[in-house]
Amino acid sequence: MSSDAPVGARPPAGKTFFGHPRALSTLFLTEMWERFSFYGMRAILVLYLTAAVADGGLDIGESSANAVYGTYNAMVYLMALPGGWVADRLIGARRSVLWGGVVIAAGHYVMAIPTGWSVFAGMALIVLGTGLLKPNISTMVGDLYERDSPRRDAGFSIFYMGINLGAFIAPLITGFLGEKINWHLGFGAAAVGMTFGVLQYVLGRRNLGDAGARPADPLLGADRRRALTRIGVATGILLAVLLVLLLAGWFTVDTVVKLLTVVTVLVTVGYFARILTDREISGTERSRMKAYVWLFVFAASFWLIYDQAGSVLNIFAADQTDRSVGGFTFPASWLQSVNPILIIIGAPLAAALWLKLGHRVSTPTKFAVGLVLNGLSFVLMAAAARAAVGGDLVSPLWLVAVYAIQVAGELSLSPVGLSATTKLAPVKYASQMLGLWFLATAVGDAIGGQVARLAGAWSQPVYFLTFGLASVVLGLAAVMFTRQIRTLMAGIH
CATH class of the missing domain: 1.20.1250.20 (MFS general substrate transporter like domains)
Known part of the structure; x- marks a missing residue:
C-alpha cells in the first residue's frame, strides 16, 4: 500500500x-x-x-x-x-x-x-x-x-x-x-x-x-483515431480468444488464471526489452536499468510471499486459529486489518530511520533486508502451522507476529523501491517507470497465485518453511551482490 x-x-x-x-x-x-x-x-x-x-x-x-x-x-x-x-x-x-x-x-x-x-x-x-x-x-x-x-x-x-x-x-x-x-x-x-x-x-x-x-x-487528429482503432482491434482479439476458449470447452477458472499469469510475465519481459534495447537512452541510463532489473526481481519475489496474506494466511486464520474472545468468534478477515494499522504506526518510524542512516545503507541492502524479513515471517508461519498439526487451533497472535515482521519488510522495500524507480529511470521513460514499478507487484502476485496452489499439495510446515528459507537465501544473495548492483546504479545510492 x-x-x-x-x-x-x-x-x-x-x-x-x-x-x-x-x-x-x-x-x-x-x-x-x-x-x-x-x-x-x-x-x-x-x-x-x-x-x-x-x-x-x-x-x-x-x-x-x-x-x-x-x-x-x-x-x-x-x-x-x-x-x-x-x-x-x-x-x-x-x-x-x-x-x-x-x-x-x-x-x-x-x-x-x-x-x-x-x-x-x-x-x-x-x-x-x-x-x-x-x-x-x-x-x-x-x-x-x-x-x-x-x-x-x-x-x-x-x-x-x-x-x-x-x-x-x-x-x-x-x-x-x-x-x-x-x-x-x-x-x-x-x-x-x-x-x-x-x-x-x-x-x-x-x-x-x-x-x-x-x-x-x-493524442489529436489522425494519431488519436489510429490509437482508438488499435484499442478496438486489441479488444476484439481478446474477445475472440475468450470465445474460442468458450466454444472449445476450455473456458475454465484455471485456464483463464494461467493465461493471465503468462500475459503478465510476457508484458513485463517485453517492457524491459523495449527500454534496454532503445538506442536513444545513454550508456549510463542503460546501466542503471540493468541494476533496476535486479531490484525488480527482488521486489516481485517479495510480493510473491507478502500478498499471500489475503489467500493462504487468510484461510489459515479461518480454519486453524482460535478466534474466540469472551464467547464471540470474530471473523477471520478481521486479521486483515492488522497490516494497515501496523503500517500507519511504522511508516513514520521507518522514514526517520532511513533519514538518520542516510547513504550508509544502500538501496540494494534495504531490499535485502525486506527479503530476509519476509522470509523469516514464513519461517515463523511454519512454526505456527506445525503447532496446528492434528487439528489444534493456535492463537491468532501467531499471525499478528507474522504480519508485523512482513510490515517491517515492506517498509524496508516498498517506499525505497518507489524512490529508486524515480532515480534510476531513463529520462525518456520517466513517466512510465511508475507503471513498471506496479508491474513488480503484478508479476509477484501472478506467480504467487500459482505458487500458492502448492499450499494444498504440500504439508503446511513444509510449504511455509520452503518459501521462507528461499526468500532469506535470496536476501542474503542480494547482500553479496550489493557492490555489483551499486556499480550498475552509476552513482545512485
Missing part, C-alpha cells in the same frame, strides 16, 4: 486542508473509500470462493481460489499501465478517476448479486476501474504542488494515511457482514463504500482547480 509522486503543477487557490490545498481532502477521501472497497472485498474473497455451497460459497477448492486471488491482484496492478496511458493521452486524470470509480462501484454491485457468475464479472469490472483510478489519483495529488514545494512530501504522507485508513476499516465491516451474515452483503458494503467515494469526488470537483483537467500529452 503505497502512493506515488508524479510531476506537479500550479496548485489551486482557496481553502486549505490541514495547511494543504483543499482538493487534497477530496482526493484523500476518494482514495480512502476506493481502498475501503478494494481491501474490504479482498479480505473475504478467498473465504467466499472456498466456502461450501451450503454456506453460500462457491466451494472451488483452495488451490484454485488462491490462484484466482493472486491473478486478480496481478491484473489490478497490470491495468495501471493502460490506465495511466488513457489519462495521459486521451481523457486526463480527472475524468479517468471519475470513470474508474464508477466502474469499480459497478463491479462491487455486480458481486453483490447472489449468483455464482457475479463474482467473476464483478472482479473484471473492478480490475478495469482500478486501472483507471489508482495511478491517476496519485498524479492529481502531485498536481496540487509545485515540484519543489516543501509541502509535497507531507501532502503525499497524508494521502498515504487515507490508503491505510480505508484498508484498516474495511475488513472489520465487510468481514463481519460477509462471514457472519451473507457473503454478498459483504461485497455490497464494499459497493456502498465506493459509491460514497464517487459522490464526494463529484461534489468536491470544484476544489480541484486545474489538477488533472487535461491529458498531459494528448
Whole structure:
C-alpha cells in the first residue's frame, strides 16, 4: 500500500486542508473509500470462493481460489499501465478517476448479486476501474504542488494515511457482514463504500482547480483515431480468444488464471526489452536499468510471499486459529486489518530511520533486508502451522507476529523501491517507470497465485518453511551482490 509522486503543477487557490490545498481532502477521501472497497472485498474473497455451497460459497477448492486471488491482484496492478496511458493521452486524470470509480462501484454491485457468475464479472469490472483510478489519483495529488514545494512530501504522507485508513476499516465491516451474515452483503458494503467515494469526488470537483483537467500529452487528429482503432482491434482479439476458449470447452477458472499469469510475465519481459534495447537512452541510463532489473526481481519475489496474506494466511486464520474472545468468534478477515494499522504506526518510524542512516545503507541492502524479513515471517508461519498439526487451533497472535515482521519488510522495500524507480529511470521513460514499478507487484502476485496452489499439495510446515528459507537465501544473495548492483546504479545510492 503505497502512493506515488508524479510531476506537479500550479496548485489551486482557496481553502486549505490541514495547511494543504483543499482538493487534497477530496482526493484523500476518494482514495480512502476506493481502498475501503478494494481491501474490504479482498479480505473475504478467498473465504467466499472456498466456502461450501451450503454456506453460500462457491466451494472451488483452495488451490484454485488462491490462484484466482493472486491473478486478480496481478491484473489490478497490470491495468495501471493502460490506465495511466488513457489519462495521459486521451481523457486526463480527472475524468479517468471519475470513470474508474464508477466502474469499480459497478463491479462491487455486480458481486453483490447472489449468483455464482457475479463474482467473476464483478472482479473484471473492478480490475478495469482500478486501472483507471489508482495511478491517476496519485498524479492529481502531485498536481496540487509545485515540484519543489516543501509541502509535497507531507501532502503525499497524508494521502498515504487515507490508503491505510480505508484498508484498516474495511475488513472489520465487510468481514463481519460477509462471514457472519451473507457473503454478498459483504461485497455490497464494499459497493456502498465506493459509491460514497464517487459522490464526494463529484461534489468536491470544484476544489480541484486545474489538477488533472487535461491529458498531459494528448493524442489529436489522425494519431488519436489510429490509437482508438488499435484499442478496438486489441479488444476484439481478446474477445475472440475468450470465445474460442468458450466454444472449445476450455473456458475454465484455471485456464483463464494461467493465461493471465503468462500475459503478465510476457508484458513485463517485453517492457524491459523495449527500454534496454532503445538506442536513444545513454550508456549510463542503460546501466542503471540493468541494476533496476535486479531490484525488480527482488521486489516481485517479495510480493510473491507478502500478498499471500489475503489467500493462504487468510484461510489459515479461518480454519486453524482460535478466534474466540469472551464467547464471540470474530471473523477471520478481521486479521486483515492488522497490516494497515501496523503500517500507519511504522511508516513514520521507518522514514526517520532511513533519514538518520542516510547513504550508509544502500538501496540494494534495504531490499535485502525486506527479503530476509519476509522470509523469516514464513519461517515463523511454519512454526505456527506445525503447532496446528492434528487439528489444534493456535492463537491468532501467531499471525499478528507474522504480519508485523512482513510490515517491517515492506517498509524496508516498498517506499525505497518507489524512490529508486524515480532515480534510476531513463529520462525518456520517466513517466512510465511508475507503471513498471506496479508491474513488480503484478508479476509477484501472478506467480504467487500459482505458487500458492502448492499450499494444498504440500504439508503446511513444509510449504511455509520452503518459501521462507528461499526468500532469506535470496536476501542474503542480494547482500553479496550489493557492490555489483551499486556499480550498475552509476552513482545512485
